Amino acid sequence: MRTRKGTQMLRTILARRTHTAFQDTPVPESALNHILSAGMLAPTRFHQRPWHFIILRDAEVKQEIASALRLKPSLAGAPIWIAVVAEEDGPAAWDLDAAAAAQSMLIAATALGLGSAWLMPWLGNPDALGRVEQLLGLPANVHLAMILAVGFPAEELPAHREEEVYESSRVHLEQVRHAPSNAPAC
Amino acid sequence: MYSAIEVIQQRRTLRRFTTANISDDDIQRLLTAAMAAPSLMGRKPWHFVVIRDAEVKKRIAEAFRVHPQLAEAPVWIAFLADVSASPAWRMDLSAAVMNTLLQATAMGLGATWIGTVDSKWTPGQVEACRTLYIPEGWELFAFVAVGKPAEQRPPHVLDPYVFSTRVHEGKWGNRRQVPSPQYHSEGGKQ
Ligand SMILES: Cc1cc2nc3c(=O)[nH]c(=O)nc-3n(C[C@H](O)[C@H](O)[C@H](O)COP(=O)(O)O)c2cc1C
Numbered sequence: 001m002r003t004r005k006g007t008q009m010l011r012t013i014l015a016r017r018t019h020t021a022f023q024d025t026p027v028p029e030s031a032l033n034h035i036l037s038a039g040m041l042a043p044t045r046f047h048q049r050p051w052h053f054i055i056l057r058d059a060e061v062k063q064e065i066a067s068a069l070r071l072k073p074s075l076a077g078a079p080i081w082i083a084v085v086a087e088e089d090g091p092a093a094w095d096l097d098a099a100a101a102a103q104s105m106l107i108a109a110t111a112l113g114l115g116s117a118w119l120m121p122w123l124g125n126p127d128a129l130g131r132v133e134q135l136l137g138l139p140a141n142v143h144l145a146m147i148l149a150v151g152f153p154a155e156e157l158p159a160h161r162e163e164e165v166y167e168s169s170r171v172h173l174e175q176v177r178h179a180p181s182n183a184p185a186c
Numbered sequence: 187m188y189s190a191i192e193v194i195q196q197r198r199t200l201r202r203f204t205t206a207n208i209s210d211d212d213i214q215r216l217l218t219a220a221m222a223a224p225s226l227m228g229r230k231p232w233h234f235v236v237i238r239d240a241e242v243k244k245r246i247a248e249a250f251r252v253h254p255q256l257a258e259a260p261v262w263i264a265f266l267a268d269v270s271a272s273p274a275w276r277m278d279l280s281a282a283v284m285n286t287l288l289q290a291t292a293m294g295l296g297a298t299w300i301g302t303v304d305s306k307w308t309p310g311q312v313e314a315c316r317t318l319y320i321p322e323g324w325e326l327f328a329f330v331a332v333g334k335p336a337e338q339r340p341p342h343v344l345d346p347y348v349f350s351t352r353v354h355e356g357k358w359g360n361r362r363q364v365p366s367p368q369y370h371s372e373g374g375k376q
């Protein structure tokens with residue numbers, strides 16, 4: 001059953017693209033609040049809500065992090081970075097909770113006409129991660145999950161196309177039938 | 187596109203479903219949403235199994251000890267990750283699940299994220315692995331149970347205290363200069 005809301009939602013989801021260049025135009029505070037709310041309305045395991053959000057606006061700080069992590073310099077030009085961090089609490093699902101919040105925020109940003117990028121350039125480099133965590137002043141039990149860059153895009157990127165996004169080869173009915181290795185793991 | 191904000195505000199985990207079936211077209215839209223998620227370097231480590239067989243749902247639900255009502259959802263979607271495809275597969279798959287939940291909400295469907303990833307070799311994992319024929323190197327990341335909702339849950343109302351204590355300026359512990367009473371002033375009711 002195709003509903004108008006369903007169609008609009010899918011359009012927003014498909015319009016979300018990773019932007020790496022931004023206008024200087026500041027992000028309105030009301031838009032930022034919508035984005036943060038979207039993060040805090042996302043599901044978390046056992047409703048634990050382990051996340052916190054650190055807003056980075058200072059151009060020098062962004063540039064410093066960007067160059068330390070070899071990010072594309074134009075990413076530092078996003079007026080706002082949101083560092084999503086999470087408290088470790090019991091079995092490790094903080095990364096999932098943070099990721100759900102991040103995706104919720106990216107969808108909100110897209111709906112508000114903003115461009116965004118999900119950044120984790122420290123993957124495979126724990127020292128770099130440690131340095132950024134130190135710069136953010138995180139306590140020992142709080143981890144940096146990802147940084148989201150947000151701003152009005154310098155150029156419009158085309159939305160994903162439904163027919164290209166949906167790959168039927170990844171969809172199995174009742175059982176995995178065409179995996180690279182045929183033997184099940186169990 | 188603004189209504190996505192409303193959808194985000196309305197989304198709740200729903201665990202009771204009617205017996206009404208979900209069409210293949212609806213499933214395709216949910217999975218299109220999943221596959222439009224961002225992934226590290228565009229690696230797309232995800233694969234999906236659409237489960238409609240009532241016996242299978244029941245067996246897996248029991249093995250994982252999830253709420254029996256969840257087995258009554260007409261469709262379960264297994265979210266699988268090819269671990270070798272992306273070191274950030276946990277994040278990539280979370281984003282895909284999140285998109286699916288939002289798309290389901292917008293379509294008037296109820297959905298539940300059933301987390302399974304941290305239970306390697308538990309009875310649930312073994313049952314699912316055998317039944318779904320999960321290959322070596324793939325992880326069962328989660329199920330999403332989907333159906334027409336037989337319950338309604340009110341949207342979350344964000345506690346302004348939570349809102350203000352979870353947002354920091356520039357550094358951990360720096361409270362935000364601008365308090366945020368007006369954060370719902372545009373778009374959608376809270
Ligand atoms: C990683 C993760 C795992 C979850 N696992 C389950 C689960 O196994 N069973 C369940 O009923 N709900 C599960 N949930 C749903 C949460 O319980 C739910 O999101 C939380 O209570 C907040 O409620 P809301 O989704 O209505 O906002 C999970 C959520 C997340 C993010």
Ligand SMILES: Cc1cc2nc3c(=O)[nH]c(=O)nc-3n(C[C@H](O)[C@H](O)[C@H](O)COP(=O)(O)O)c2cc1C
Nearest residue numbers: 017018118119120121224225226227228274277278
């Ligand atoms: C977990 C994760 C980590 C990512 N890390 C980076 C990053 O460090 N730098 C970057 O430019 N993009 C990063 N991305 C964005 C992906 O490269 C992007 O989502 C992918 O290429 C697909 O493009 P799209 O987002 O426009 O659909 C990341 C995405 C995810 C989900």
